[in-house]
Amino acid sequence: MRILLVGATGLLGTAVHEVLTERKHDVVTVSRTGGDLQFDVTDPAQVAELYRTAGRVDAVASAAGHVPFKPFGELTIADYQAGVTGKVLSQVALVREGLAHVTESFTLITGVLAREPIVTGAAAALANGAVEAFVRAAAIEIAPQRINAVSPTVFTEALDVYGDYFPGMRPVPLADVAQAYVRSIEGRQTGQVYVP
Numbered sequence: 001m002r003i004l005l006v007g008a009t010g011l012l013g014t015a016v017h018e019v020l021t022e023r024k025h026d027v028v029t030v031s032r033t034g035g036d037l038q039f040d041v042t043d044p045a046q047v048a049e050l051y052r053t054a055g056r057v058d059a060v061a062s063a064a065g066h067v068p069f070k071p072f073g074e075l076t077i078a079d080y081q082a083g084v085t086g087k088v089l090s091q092v093a094l095v096r097e098g099l100a101h102v103t104e105s106f107t108l109i110t111g112v113l114a115r116e117p118i119v120t121g122a123a124a125a126l127a128n129g130a131v132e133a134f135v136r137a138a139a140i141e142i143a144p145q146r147i148n149a150v151s152p153t154v155f156t157e158a159l160d161v162y163g164d165y166f167p168g169m170r171p172v173p174l175a176d177v178a179q180a181y182v183r184s185i186e187g188r189q190t191g192q193v194y195v196p
Helices: 011-022 044-054 077-098 122-139 156-165 174-186
Strands: 002-006 026-031 057-062 102-109 146-150
Touching: 002 011, 011 026, 011 174, 026 044, 044 077, 057 077, 057 174, 077 102, 077 122, 102 122, 102 174, 122 146, 146 174
Parallel strands: 002 026, 002 057, 057 102, 102 146
Antiparallel strands: none
16 A cells, blocks of 8 residues: 555654555655655645645555643643644644545544543643544545544653653553554554554
């Protein structure tokens, strides 16, 4: 399959790229500053241009999404808007613009905070919950194309940096998260939120 991998140069994107390449997929990597193609998916005009540049693909896998983490009392409306733009609307645009260019499926990224909140995570919880709701809603309208989301907890490989923010939560190896992308891309389910 020819797969467009968005957010390909980050920690998660690199792991997803490795497993998809090992499985003999043709992966076109996208990020803001690296990869095969350089686009900012928070800009809908750039998302449209990304698809014009990439051409037809079988699947899109998104490992990109930025949200601010601050104590609730410090979060501003601008912070919430940044989280919605950085993680929700960017991925909605990937699906919306991609319908005419993607033959099989979309896999989006969400996260544990949609289900298990943490201190400083209100904006992320909002964004993750919105992505998961969008996936379920879009699945009933975009058939025969499929859409799923991957919702990991903190990565084992990032515990040194983020572990203290996720007390008592079981970490997940990046390899397991990457396998959830494989399940979404190569499987046949739609409207699912995979929790590796």
